[in-house]
Amino acid sequence: MHNEIPIAGIFAKLRLYMGLLQGFEVDGDSMYPSLKNGDRVLIDERSTLGVGDVVVALHPFKTSVKIVKRVSSIEPNGKISLIGDNPLESSDSRSFGSIKRTEVIGKVVFRLT
């Protein structure tokens, strides 16, 4: 399941300006074709998560790295599995396992391009 990411309007940009949303720039092609290298996205830390949502999360063992992936499943214990839309170019839960909910920074709610 792939939930679509709408393009940000002026109100979404104002929410970013006010600090209610966070902006991230995508580096790499693991989310191609949904997100391309250089695309900019806005995330909401408060959104509820579901399978099919795209999220920005902390890498489980690279402390300085944040990753953007899609939620492929949510286990009964709350742990979340992530996968790239372009699995051949992606390191995700297939290699590092599921992550904790607290490691998800937020859900991608808008894209700028």
Add this chain to the structure above:
Amino acid sequence: MFETLKNKLAANFETAEAHCDGPCGVYDPAQSRIEAESVLQLTKKILDLKRPEGDDKAFAAYQNTLTRYITIKEQRAELTKHHLLVLWTDYFKPAHLEKFPDLHETFWTAAKLCSSCKQEVSLEHAQELMDAVKKVHEMFWSSKDKEVPWYTAS
């Protein structure tokens, strides 16, 4: 106000990684250029080599030299193919196809020329391989929006 907002927005974007955990991420088509250039030079050397008359010792030396040229040409053509395949399968991504629609054809042709240069002693194919590697060089640096002039060592 809108300009301020735009600047504020531009400054606020962190990086979210969307790639695989590749080993080093360092790529340069110069590796394939050096090896392809060796193939061209060895092909020329093989074609220029003259078979000696009479003396067994001279003939043994000739055979030794010819064998070394052929062996090294074989190795360098294989290395050219290896470096090209690394660029093709590891560096270039589906998104690059939009900018370079002939990307697959270019690499496929170049890889085939590496095989031809092993099978044959063909100056024509060795030069075509250099031309193909030059095209890869141009596509690679264009994909990085860098101007890196093509040059050869010989």
